[in-house]
Amino acid sequence: MKISRTHQRLSYNLNNHEVLTNPEPYLGPNWETVLRFWLYYDSFTYEQISKFFRRHVDIDDATRKRAYNLALNVAIEVIGENNRLAVCGATTYPAISSELIAMHLLLERGHQLTFVPLIKDL
Numbered sequence: 001m002k003i004s005r006t007h008q009r010l011s012y013n014l015n016n017h018e019v020l021t022n023p024e025p026y027l028g029p030n031w032e033t034v035l036r037f038w039l040y041y042d043s044f045t046y047e048q049i050s051k052f053f054r055r056h057v058d059i060d061d062a063t064r065k066r067a068y069n070l071a072l073n074v075a076i077e078v079i080g081e082n083n084r085l086a087v088c089g090a091t092t093y094p095a096i097s098s099e100l101i102a103m104h105l106l107l108e109r110g111h112q113l114t115f116v117p118l119i120k121d122l
Contacts, residue, residue: 004038006097009090014083027087027101028078034100038091040119048122055118056095067114068095074102074109 003020011019014026023031044052056064075084075098087101088094096115099106103113 001035002039004035004042006038006041006091007035010086013086013089026079026083028075030100030103033103034097037096037100037119041092044122051122052093052118056093056115059114063114067099070111071095071098071102071106071115074098074105077105078102 007020007023010026011017016026019026023035027034059067072084072088072094075087078101079087084098084101087097091097093115096118099113099115103116106113
């Protein structure tokens with residue numbers, strides 16, 4: 001699999017090259033989905049990035065804050081605090097990465113995804 005810029009930054013942030021060849025311990029069971037998103041994000045044009053961020057801003061503040069905190073807290077359950085911090089430092093958009101990492105638990109617990117749908121039809 002091709003390695004995204006975010007994946008490279010994560011390896012650098014963790015000072016660990018294993019994350020490039022064995023990402024599951026660092027990204028959890030949804031690691032393939034996370035890596036696909038990061039590659040997809042690398043391909044965004046300026047217009048797509050603008051549209052993506054406009055959609056993010058269009059979410060009301062209370063919903064955005066609640067969904068972000070939920071995604072971060074559940075991501076900590078999945079990959080631990082140190083890895084979550086490294087992911088947040090590596091990505092331009094930590095909310096969606098955290099939501100993807102925690103997606104299986106969020107959905108299992110009856111929560112809806114807030115940030116993942118923002119990338120639809122960009």
